[in-house]
Amino acid sequence: MSAAWMPVCGYDDLLPERGVCVLVAGRQVALFRTWDGGLHALDNLDPFSGAYVLSRGIVGTRKGEPTVASPLHKQVFSLATGRCLDERGVRVPVHGVRLAGAAVEVEVRT
Amino acid sequence: MVGYGPAAHRLVESLRDKGFGGRVTVIGEEPRPAYDRVRLTSYLSGTSAEDLAYDVPEGTLTRLGTRVTGIDRQARQVFTADGGALPYDVLVLATGSAPFVPPVPGAEHAHVYRTIEDLDAIRTAAKDAAEGVVVGGGLLGLEAADALRALGLKTHIVEMSPWLMPRQVDEGGGAVLRRHIEGLGLGVHAGSGVREVVVDGAGRVAGLRTPDGRLLEAQVVVFSAGIRPRDELARAAGLEVGERGGVVVDPGMRTSDPSIYAIGECALAGGMIYGLAGPCNTMAEVAADRITGGSATFTGADLSTRLKLLGVEVAQFGAMTGALDVTYMDPVAGVYKKLFVSDDARTLLGGICVGDASPYASLRPFVGKELPAPPSDLLFSGAGASLDLPGDALVCSCNNVCADDIRAAVADQGVTDVAGLKACTRAGTTCGSCVPMLKRLLERSGVEVGKALCEHFGHSRAELFDIVRVRGITTFSQLIAEHGQGRGCDVCKPAVASILASLHNGHVLEGERAALQDTNDAFLANIQKNGTYSVVPRIPGGEITPEKLIVIGEVARDFGLYTKITGGQRIDLFGARVEQLPLIWRRLVDAGFESGHAYGKALRTVKSCVGSTWCRYGVQDSVGLAIELELRYRGLRSPHKLKSAVSGCARECAEARSKDFGVIATEKGWNLYVAGNGGFQPRHADLLASDLSTEELVRTIDRFLMYYVRTADRLQRTAAWLESLEGGLDHLREVIMEDSLGICADLDAQMAHHVATYADEWSATLDDPDKLRRFVSFVNAPGVPDPSIVFERERGQIKPVMAR
Incomplete structure (x- = not known):
């Protein structure tokens, strides 16, 4: 896996504690800015419903871990690991994300 | 531990949970730690191997990509292919199984479907292929067929039995299942088999020949026709193995050598090989318990299954035969449901479902017990939702948890949510199919639910x-x-x-x-199952001019939306993508529409009958009052949605008594009913006050709503709220009509503030570029619609197609 980074939006395009979706090499990636300014990226696909909606979930914390809840059936996923905290063994892919100046960049998987 | 699949992983986890103090080494043949094989197919749609992987519990030593070649039981050590030897005190064989490949010519050119490496090979082969054949029409075979189809191949399924999934469904169910699958464009060849895998002169797979000599052209052939336990190590070490394979174990998962256990698909427990995740996990738990000094036993498992393959729900529970059976069949919808009962038709023995698996959740706990209702009643959709479970009814068969265990967790340990039940009882943690049942048990437990909103607030x-x-x-x-x-x-x-x-x-x-x-x-719209939204403009009282009706029709037509009349006398427009919402609302707002707040916990509609203006029976203008009330309370955010209705006479055509607040006209004025609802637990509204003037009526509703908004729990409808109010209806009457708490002036002022400050959310959004910026599918490609959203047509309108 070689690391390539793609600028996807400005940091200011992200509201604190709200997600957006970006297209990265044809893949839907949900991007989140947490309360403390941290950036996280998960696949946008909700594995429970099969719909591409995770970017539209509510961002919060569970026992201190940053989370997003699926807007369809409210399963909660860790923003750090992609792990579903309500159902063992379910996990959504996590993507690399970083700040480059004022731009947000997402790792492109090849 | 020899073998590092899901059962081994569960064992290691369980040992850790039980505080096992010894050193654990896991030797796995595959190049990676255990991963989730239930979700293996998602690897082909982009889930990475690392996403599927289970975390290696801390402190566990692993030897990956290493084959164990022999066991010296005398010296208590195992030998590895790289020439090493490892000592053990306790050895666990979790060597799993190998796919069964029938000994036919050309079989060496076929694929199997078990590991990530297998899927890599299939994906590579599919690149230059147009057609594929899967041999095996069982659970795994259909999964493989689904994968080939997703890789773009025209796919055939060859099954030896006369119908698909013979272990889960009977002939009738098989026929319905076949129609579903053929409808997706797959070829189904049941009652067939394989004579050879045909290879062309260049050594490439060209097809599969069936016993009747037919050639199914295919460049990829996958065998998924059963498993064979990997017992070769045990066999060579002189452990007892079954006649047809499998390491013989006792109920404590011990082999014929007391310091060696076997678990998972390689173990022959009670004469059975188990290939499902649930029983294999149970075996791991039992072995972990024994290793740490316990006395748990594995005495067989419930093989009930519920799954969704190729978009079709299939479920089977309990027995697949019985003295009597009752069948519900809807060939149009592709639904087949069958219950097996005892000869006196009182005891449920089992059931089969295709196309609608809802009986699985509601009826599986009744297997072996007296039926709660006549079998025919239980087969209609939605039946069984309100059944009370007997205490020993099995709720979670993966982890062997019965209804009373759940009730005890709620009553004795104060569990108030599904997450708590999972942590406390393990119910719902394996396959998850019982989670709806857990929710229902929680709802029906009737115990005091903790007042804390969530982990972030200790308050109600x-x-x-x-x-x-x-x-x-x-x-x-x-x-x-x-x-x-x-x-x-x-x-x-x-x-x-x-x-x-x-x-x-x-x-x-x-x-x-x-x-x-x-x-x-x-x-500001309602999300639907495929991630699109529906739009509901407000139509106060259900009264609408022809011009406005035409605008709704034109908007729906121009944006290709599905339209449906709602129960609340308005029109719902479905299938809008986020970036379309502002464009749709621009048109609606320009035509004089406002948000209907169908998306909010807020006032929805005030329904009305046509009333005294037209109706020969009407005694008051119900439409006029409904419009007045709807405009007064529109936009009021509340703990849950609020519905209302006004009927113009006692015939009650607007169904006001099923509403949070309902008004029925009398000769002298209005009767006000409160705290009714339809929904999960229907409740008729109670009469709060009679013969009110319009002014008195509005003031009373104002206070009723504001008192509810102030004091109700989150997501508590007025019906549940009133029932939870100490003193009930009398108390409510005292507070809002006699001002017993001295808060009426406050409540009135609060409502006056709401009415004075209401503004239409959608028109305000359209005027604000900052808010509008958020209505895009992709921020880095604002013009691009979400490609995952696909529709087909049904009865002249769109309908969502889900990718899986």
Whole structure:
């Protein structure tokens, strides 16, 4: 896996504690800015419903871990690991994300 | 431990949970630690190997990509292919199984479907292929067929039995299943088999020849026709193995050598090989218990299954035969449901479902027990939702948890949610199919539910409402900093957003409040199963001019939306993508429409009958009053949705008594009914006051609503709220009609503030470029529609197609 980074939006395009979706090499990636300014990226696909909606979930914390809840059936996923905290063994892919100046960049998987 | 699949992983986890103090080494043949084989197919649609992987529990030593070649039971050590030897005190064989490949010519050119490496090979082969054949029409075979189809191959399924999934469904169910699968464009060849895998001169797979000599052209052939336990190590070490394979174990998972256990698909337990995740996990738990000095036993497992393959729900529970059976069949919808019962038709023995698996959740716990209702009643959709379970009914068969275990967790340990039940009983943690049942048991448990909203607030919603009101708090950040902890969640954020909206009005997407809203409030529309939204313009009282009706029709037509008349006398437009919402609303707002708040916990509609204006029986103008009430309370955010209706006479055509507040005309004025609802637990509204003038009526409703908004729990409808009020209806009457708490002036002022500050959310959104910017599918490609959203047509309109 070689690391390539793609600028996807400005940091200011992200509201604190709200997600957006970006297209990265044809893949839907949900991007989140947490309360403390941290950036996280998960696949946008909700594995429970099969719909591409995770970017539209509510961002919060569970026992201190940053989370997003699926807007369809409210399963909660860790923003750090992609792990579903309500159902063992379910996990959504996590993507690399970083700040480059004022731009947000997402790792492109090849 | 020899073998590192899911059963081995569960054993290691369980040992750790039980505080096992010894050193654990896991030797795995595959190049990676255990991963989730249930979700293996998702690897082909982009889930990476690391996403599927289970975490290696801390302190576990692993030897990956290493084959164990022999066991020296005398010296208690195992030998590895790289020439090493490892000593053991306790050895666990979790060597799994190998796919069965029939010994036919060319079989060496076929694929199997078990590991990530297998899938890599299939993906590579599919690149230059147009057609594929899967041999095996069972659970795994259909999964493989689904995968080939997703890789773009025209796919055939060859099954030896006369119908698909013979272990889960009978002939009738098989026929319905076949129609579903053929409808997806797959070829189904049941009652067939394989004579050879045909290879062309260049050594490439060209097809599969069936016993009757037919050639199914295919460049990829996958065998998925059963498993054979990997027992070669045990066999060579002289352990007892079954006649047809499998390491013989006792109920404690011990082999014929007391220091060697076998678990998972390689173990022959009670004469059976188990290939499902549930029983294999149970075996791991039992072995872990024994290793740590316990006495757990594995005495067989419930092989009930519920799954969705190729978009079809299939379920089987209990026995597949019985003295009597009752069948429900809907060939049009592709639904087949069958129950097997004892000869006196009183005891449920088992069931089969295709196309609608709902009986699985509601009826499986009744297997072996007296039927709660006549079998025919139980087969209709939705039946069984309100059944009370007997205490020993098995709720979670993966982890062997019965209804009384759940009730005990609620009553004795104070568990109040599904997450708590999972942690406390393990129910629902394996396959998850019993989670709806857990929710129902919680709802029906009837015990005091803890008042804390969630882990972030120790307060109830009503307490938070008072804190916000009395302290004049205007932001979530301030509230959680001063009265909570952490950064909130999908429970407390929308609840606080609703409180702030009830108290201060103002736009729900203003500033920090935007981040508190559920997706429905965030996009001011209702999310649907495929991630699109529906739009409901307000039609007060259900009265609409022809011109406005035409505008709705034109908007629906121009944006290709599905339209349906709602139960609340308005029109729902489905299938809008987020970037279309502002364009749709521009047209609607220009035509004089406002948000209908169908997306909010807020007033929905005030239905009406046509009333005295037209109706020969009507005694009051019900439409006029409904419009007045709907315009007065529109936009009022509340703990749950609010519905209302006004009927113009006692015939009650508007069904006002099923509403949160309903009004029925009398000769002298209006009767006000409160706290009714339809839904899960229907309740007729109670008569609060009779023969009110319009002015008295409005004042009473104002106070009723505001008192409810102040004091109800999160997501508590007025019906449940009234039932939870100490003193009930009399208390309510005292508070809002006799001012027993001295708060009526406050309630009145609060409602006056709401009415004075109401503004249409959609028109305000259209005027604000900052808010509009959020209505895009992709921020880095604003013009691109979401390609995952696909529709087909049904009865002349669109309908969502899900990718899986």
